[in-house]
Amino acid sequence: MRITVLAGGIGAARFLRGLLAAAPEATITVIGNTADDITLSGLRVCPDLDSVMYTLGGGSNEEQGWGRAGESFRIRDELAAYGAGPSWFALGDLDFATHILRSQLLAEGRPLSEVTRILCDRWQPGIRLLPMSDDRVETQVKIDSGLIHFQEWWVRLHAAVPAEAIIPVGADAAAPGPGVLEAIAEADFVLFPPSNPVVSIGPILAVPGIRAAVEAKTVVGVSGIIGGAPVRGMADACLTAIGVETTAAAVAAHYGAGLIDGWLIDEQDKAAVEKALDDDPALFGIAVRALPLYMRDVPSSAAIAQAAIDLAKELTP
């Protein structure tokens, strides 16, 4: 079984851990969002790729949900003593090592896809991790005072300043990374984890060629919205910016029946989604299944992944 997954950061990483438990025999390719990558202290940081790599490689901080286990912050404190470094983005010492090596390899002229493979050689995440593109794509958020990097809006401003628009700058000129289109074409089906539809899945689909490749496959998505609120993160602020309601049904309609074939929702959203299925033409043709969607641990994540696999198999001609 070949499964290809479009992935943001932590939500995707937890879903993938469940997927690996549910389908240990599957060949899983993960196409990672790189549009929230950022250069900090002169080093290239890829939060989504690293969240997947660390989590599946057994190196993540489970309590915190991001970053490395056993992390320390001596470099951050040193940079602060120099009056330097972003105070709003805390990179740990262990994490810094990853960014130092990545930046060194990129400066040597290696594409991000090759660098990611080198980093994954250590972590052995059990999946093949492909950046969506080797070209630079950067999500920028339009706020009252102008355009800012997504991370600045998300982390520094806690997404509390209203976004007028969210733009994956550079996506239209980016090429899919090596192996990306092939991984989609060769997959038995494609899964969307409960990642942010606007700033995680959105930029991947915005790279020319990827959306069309995904549309040609059976796709099952997992709602990241439960009971009208994002399970984690501030996806509601992103959805509002693009005029989409923060409901499981509205996110499914945003993807649309042309893209997704199946949609997993939480049981508490069942009545609302069933009503929407009758009313909203954008949902016609999407098979919906309701189940408990909170990923509390590996077994609960594996149950969700198994449901996604089952629905994808059911929907595959």
Next chain:
Amino acid sequence: MRITVLAGGIGAARFLRGLLAAAPEATITVIGNTADDITLSGLRVCPDLDSVMYTLGGGSNEEQGWGRAGESFRIRDELAAYGAGPSWFALGDLDFATHILRSQLLAEGRPLSEVTRILCDRWQPGIRLLPMSDDRVETQVKIDSGLIHFQEWWVRLHAAVPAEAIIPVGADAAAPGPGVLEAIAEADFVLFPPSNPVVSIGPILAVPGIRAAVEAKTVVGVSGIIGGAPVRGMADACLTAIGVETTAAAVAAHYGAGLIDGWLIDEQDKAAVEKALDDDPALFGIAVRALPLYMRDVPSSAAIAQAAIDLAKELTP
């Protein structure tokens, strides 16, 4: 009183600490060797500048003699887990922060002199630290198998492989850093700490314009050779490479009476140097003073610095 000092790393840093204690009212400018700078893990490391900055700023590891106090090595271990990073050059986590910030500032297009000023803003070393040049100069060592970076010969090979030549590559095309020639011209006198004459003082003097500026001043040097051996480091291997004996007299003759006016030697070398003064024309005109030259602590370093000041004043017309 204006004193300008040509400086290598640790020996110079300890001498400078003595000089600050002996002459707290003096305006001291330090022209630092940058020819043993190296790029490691993609980051620019300036060992001599940092040794001076950390030591005078109170941040050095006193027992070890180099690096930062309270240092840890988590990043080195992480890089090793990735199969990366030079195993032969141990950069600590706190030290890494300096190199990260320096590299970021250099990448922004700032010259090393400005970057050094920014780093020193934190450390307040009590002296003005000027890189000898903003241009890249790199000491390379010719060994049997070819040219290698000085640090590779010094640190990785422990200078145990015979050097056929030691070459400050790029020095002939380098320009003195901003303020360097002025600091020499405006000084009441110039001091050479007991730094390595071949790879610390030598590259500074090899930058066009610096030697002539120094020759025009009263110069007092401190021998780094005591009893036929370097006090620390492996200066003998460097001296052998350029055909100079490892004696206090031979190093003075290497600098020559055209460059230095006074020379401080250890008491145990007094008889040998006095004999050489009668025999070697290169020493004619150099005023020699013998005193205890081991820099055990700040008072012993201050006594040496005071003797250098006294001799320089005596020799200044």
